[in-house]
Structure formats: structure tokens, C-alpha cells
Amino acid sequence: xxxxxxxxxxxxxxxxxxxxxxxxxxGALDDEESRAAVEHLIEQxxxxxxxxxxxxxxxxxxxxxxxxxEPPAHLKANILKQAEKESAPSVARLVAAExxxxxxxxxxxxxxxxxxxxxxxxxxxxxxxxxxxxxxxQNTQLGNEIDSLRSDLAAETVLVANLxxxxxxxxxxxxxxxxxxxxxxxxxxxxxxxxxxMVNHQEEMxxxxxxxxxxxxxxxxxxxxxxxxxxxxxxxxxxWLANDTQQVATADPDAAGLIAVRVVGNEAVxxxxxxxxxxxxxxxxxxxxxxxxxxxxxxxxxxxxGSATVAFLLPAPLQFYSSVMVTQERVNGIGNDPSGTMVxxxxxx
Amino acid sequence: MDEVYRLNYQDxxxxxxxxxxxxxxxxxxxxxxERYGRRVFALAVRMLNDPVGxxxxxxxxxxxxxxxxxxxxxxxxxxxxxxxxxxxxxxIDELRKRRRDRSRDKDxxxxxxxxxxxxxxxxxxxxxxxxxxxxxAAMENLPEEQKQVVELSYFKGLTQTxxxxxxxxxxxxxxxxxxxxLKKLRTALSAEMGAQV
Numbered sequence: 001x002x003x004x005x006x007x008x009x010x011x012x013x014x015x016x017x018x019x020x021x022x023x024x025x026x027g028a029l030d031d032e033e034s035r036a037a038v039e040h041l042i043e044q045x046x047x048x049x050x051x052x053x054x055x056x057x058x059x060x061x062x063x064x065x066x067x068x069x070e071p072p073a074h075l076k077a078n079i080l081k082q083a084e085k086e087s088a089p090s091v092a093r094l095v096a097a098e099x100x101x102x103x104x105x106x107x108x109x110x111x112x113x114x115x116x117x118x119x120x121x122x123x124x125x126x127x128x129x130x131x132x133x134x135x136x137x138q139n140t141q142l143g144n145e146i147d148s149l150r151s152d153l154a155a156e157t158v159l160v161a162n163l164x165x166x167x168x169x170x171x172x173x174x175x176x177x178x179x180x181x182x183x184x185x186x187x188x189x190x191x192x193x194x195x196x197x198m199v200n201h202q203e204e205m206x207x208x209x210x211x212x213x214x215x216x217x218x219x220x221x222x223x224x225x226x227x228x229x230x231x232x233x234x235x236x237x238x239x240w241l242a243n244d245t246q247q248v249a250t251a252d253p254d255a256a257g258l259i260a261v262r263v264v265g266n267e268a269v270x271x272x273x274x275x276x277x278x279x280x281x282x283x284x285x286x287x288x289x290x291x292x293x294x295x296x297x298x299x300x301x302x303x304x305x306g307s308a309t310v311a312f313l314l315p316a317p318l319q320f321y322s323s324v325m326v327t328q329e330r331v332n333g334i335g336n337d338p339s340g341t342m343v344x345x346x347x348x349x
Numbered sequence: 350m351d352e353v354y355r356l357n358y359q360d361x362x363x364x365x366x367x368x369x370x371x372x373x374x375x376x377x378x379x380x381x382x383e384r385y386g387r388r389v390f391a392l393a394v395r396m397l398n399d400p401v402g403x404x405x406x407x408x409x410x411x412x413x414x415x416x417x418x419x420x421x422x423x424x425x426x427x428x429x430x431x432x433x434x435x436x437x438x439x440x441i442d443e444l445r446k447r448r449r450d451r452s453r454d455k456d457x458x459x460x461x462x463x464x465x466x467x468x469x470x471x472x473x474x475x476x477x478x479x480x481x482x483x484x485x486a487a488m489e490n491l492p493e494e495q496k497q498v499v500e501l502s503y504f505k506g507l508t509q510t511x512x513x514x515x516x517x518x519x520x521x522x523x524x525x526x527x528x529x530x531l532k533k534l535r536t537a538l539s540a541e542m543g544a545q546v
Contacts, residue, residue, distance in 0.1 A: 020524070058534040
């Protein structure tokens with residue numbers, strides 16, 4: 001439904017005294033002052049009161065429009081308990097009732113006392129009043145103290161609640177910290193695990209390096225690197241010379257060597273290692289053996305570790321030679337045949 | 350034989366119960382609570398949408414009746430008008446306090462549009478539903494703008510200035526709509542519901 005112009009115009013000629021009545025009935029006035037002003041108008045003017053009663057009848061309908069809801073069962077007991085507390089007979093109330101009762105009598109109290117002749121009773125009544133007044137004062141004091149205690153109790157309750165909140169907060173913080181530390185510990189454990197793993201890995205690497213070193217040592221020992229050098233320099237390995245203890249009983253067991261022959265031309269290189277230092281005034285002599293006739297090729301010295309590289313020209317293609325031999329000969333004393341100790345002997349391939 | 354003369358509080362009128370309350374008669378208060386407690390609680394729930402807060406309001410209202418019951422006279426209007434004005438004012442105070450606090454405010458008008466019903470006796474439910482249906486029908490017949498100001502003021506506890514601000518209407522228009530809405534409701538409902546309320 002929409003508002004019509006007629007509806008709105010109802011307000012145009014509204015009596016100013018009625019202006020805030022509806023808001024008052026609906027509880028929608030802004031402040032206490034406005035409410036007091038409206039209440040004053042309602043008291044002062046019957047027509048305002050009549051209008052207000054009409055409007056408040058409508059607000060009764062609004063209140064009645066709400067479907068009743070059963071309150072919690074304990075609420076009634078709570079209300080009655082509080083009512084009992086507040087209705088506890090106080091001395092002040094009893095004395096006030098007594099005074100009120102006395103005042104309700106038409107004759108003055110002194111007249112009634114003297115008319116009745118019960119002066120003792122009157123005195124007693126006076127005493128009751130005086131004592132009652134004193135007790136009333138004490139009761140008021142007691143009431144004030146109770147109020148003060150209630151106030152203190154409320155403050156204490158708030159304090160306790162605050163403390164509980166603080167404790168709860170501290171507990172939460174503590175729990176968070178523990179959780180955080182636990183998490184950090186786990187991270188550290190992971191990192192420590194990773195470190196251990198790294199150390200193990202490094203140990204493995206060291207072990208592998210040791211193996212590699214051994215291999216290198218072995219490679220150095222068997223002079224396989226010479227093969228590499230020779231091949232790189234364009235030489236072809238033609239023959240390995242190995243110690244043959246059966247044939248060369250006096251040879252050093254570690255002695256070995258090879259002949260590398262250049263593919264083009266008759267240049268050749270003899271590599272040897274593991275030879276002991278020759279006797280004084282002696283040097284090693286390389287012999288090529290063809291058809292049983294030895295041909296001296298070169299006399300050479302070895303390094304401190306017993307190795308030597310001897311370059312020479314093949315007198316004839318290598319296939320004409322069946323074996324290679326190294327002997328110790330006197331320096332500058334090479335004859336046509338080997339005469340000194342043989343240290344290496346090998347078949348050519 | 351005492352039972353024969355024992356006072357049956359259920360038979361007493363509201364004003365008679367109030368007189369007994371003035372004499373600190375707790376059974377009279379209990380009877381009044383039995384008679385109106387559900388409606389008082391329901392109105393508070395309708396406005397606050399909070400059963401716990403409504404419980405506090407209900408207790409405050411009946412304690413107010415306990416303390417001030419003796420001062421009530423029929424010159425102040427019908428007893429129910431007086432009682433529900435106490436409920437309404439107390440609940441509005443609570444609503445405005447919450448609005449100030451903001452922490453407990455559930456500021457959604459739609460929360461309040463659904464009437465809640467709890468454990469209600471069949472008889473109460475039938476009567477209430479009947480009343481509610483009639484009042485709801487009367488409300489529905491109001492122009493939307495008038496319905497809104499009633500809802501916002503009576504059930505949401507907004508002042509007329511707040512309603513003007515919230516709805517963007519001039520204050521004078523809000524006042525007029527409030528008055529028109531109440532007059533229309535009264536006209537529509539007084540004939541058939543006057544005796545029930």
C-alpha cells in the first residue's frame with residue numbers, strides 16, 4: 001500500500017501540542033527533556049491526554065501482536081527470590097508503619113494518651129518511637145554499608161573477571177609460545193637431519209675421493225696416463241713392457257714401461273717408470289731385439305721416482321723387432337750386446 | 350476447612366493483585382507473572398532478539414512492578430498499557446545502551462521482523478496467533494513508509510530523529526507518519542480487539 005497525499009496532509013494542520021505525542025507513545029522521543037514536555041502537556045490539557053490515550057491504545061496492539069514466549073523456568077523463582085529479599089521487614093518500615101498507624105488516628109497522640117489514661121503505655125510507645133528512630137538510623141546506616149559492600153563485591157567481581165581474562169590470555173600466549181618453540185625444534189631437527197645428511201654425503205665424497213686417489217695412484221703407477229699423453233701427442237701405443245719375473249729375476253717388481261710410436265714417420269717414445277736408481281757409473285740402456293740380435297737404442301737416466309721418457313728414431317719399423325729390453329750398462333760403455341743386469345723385458349705386440 | 354477460605358489468586362483482577370503486591374504479597378506477584386510473564390518476555394525477545402538479555406529485562410520489569418505496583422492507579426490508563434510501557438521503555442533503554450556499546454548490537458532490522466515463538470500453550474498460541482494475525486493484517490494495510498517508522502521506532506527503539514536520518518525523510522514527515530500509523534492501527538483494531546488487549 002502506498003501513501004496518499006491525503007494521508008500526509010493530515011499533519012499540515014496539526015496542533016503543535018500533538019506534534020510529539022506519537023513519538024512519545026512509541027518511545028521514540030530523543031531525550032528526557034522532550035518526554036517531560038510531552039508529559040506536562042498530557043497533564044495540562046485534556047484534549048492532549050485524549051489524543052495520547054488513542055495513540056497509546058495502538059501501541060498496546062503492537063505489544064499484543066507478539067506471540068507469547070515461555071521464559072526460562074528459573075526466571076519466576078529468581079524474581080520471587082529477589083522480591084523476598086527486598087521485602088524483608090526492616091525496622092524502619094515497621095516504625096514507619098507504626099507512626100503511620102498512630103497518625104491515622106484523628107486525635108493528637110498526646111490527647112489520646114491523656115484521654116486514655118494509659119500514660120505508661122504512651123511512654124512505652126514513645127520509647128518505641130525513639131528506639132525505633134535510633135534503629136531506623138542504624139538500619140539506614142546498615143543499608144548504606146550493604147550497598148557499599150555490594151558495590152565492592154561488584155568491583156571485586158569485575159576484578160576477578162579481569163584477572164581470569166588476563167590469566168586466560170597469558171595461558172593462550174604461553175600455549176602459543178610452546179607451540180611455536182615446538183615448531184622451531186622440529187625445523188631444527190629437520191635442519192640437523194639435513195646437516196647430518198650433508199656430513200654423510202661429504203664423508204661419502206671423501207671416501208669416493210680416496211678411492212679416486214687410489215685409482216689415480218694406481219693409474220700413476222701403471223703409467224696409464226702416459227698412454228693418454230702419447231695418444232694426445234699423436235703417438236700410438238705399440239707395446240707395453242711388463243716385468244717378467246720369470247725371465248728377469250733381478251728386475252724391480254714395480255718396473256714397467258711402454259713404447260709409443262708416432263703413426264707418421266719413425267719417431268718413437270719409450271716411457272718407463274718404477275725403476276730403481278742405477279748403480280754408480282751405470283745408466284739404463286734400451287735395447288730392441290730383432291731376430292735375436294739386440295740393437296742399442298739409447299742410454300738414459302731415471303728421475304727420483306724411477307721414471308724416464310726417451311725419444312728415439314726407430315732404426316727399422318717396429319714390427320721387425322720381437323722384444324724390448326732395458327739393462328744397466330756402464331756409462332758410455334755400451335757394447336754390441338747387453339752385459340749388465342736386465343731390469344725390463346717385454347714382447348712387442 | 351482452611352482450604353475453603355483460602356484466597357484464589359487466579360480469580361483476582363490485575364488491580365486487586367497490585368493492591369496485594371503493595372502489601373508485599375509475593376503470591377500476588379507470582380500470579381501476575383503467570384498472567385503476563387510470557388508476553389513481557391516475548392516483547393523483550395522480539396525487540397532484543399536475545400533471550401538472555403530478555404530474561405534480565407523481564408526480571409527488571411517484574412521487580413519494578415513489585416516496587417511501584419502500589420503507586421499504580423487506573424488514572425494512569427489500563428494496567429496492560431502501564432505494564433507494557435515499562436517493558437517497552439526498559440527494553441528500549443537496553444537497545445540504546447547496546448547501540449552505544451556496539452558490541453552486543455545486532456543491527457539488522459530483518460532480525461526483528463520474524464516473530465519468535467517458544468514453548469507456548471495451545472490456548473495462548475491460538476489467541477496470540479489470532480491477535481497477531483489481525484494486527485499483522487492491520488500493519489500490512491499501512492502504507493510501507495508508515496509501517497517502516499512503526500517498526501523502526503517501536504520494535505527497533507530508534508528515535509524519531511534517528512529514523513529521519515536513517516530513512517532520509519524530513520523529521521516532520523516522520524512525525525506525521527508515526528501519528529498516522531498509530532491512528533490507523535487503532536481505528537482498524539479497536540472495534541474487534543479492544544476487549545482482548
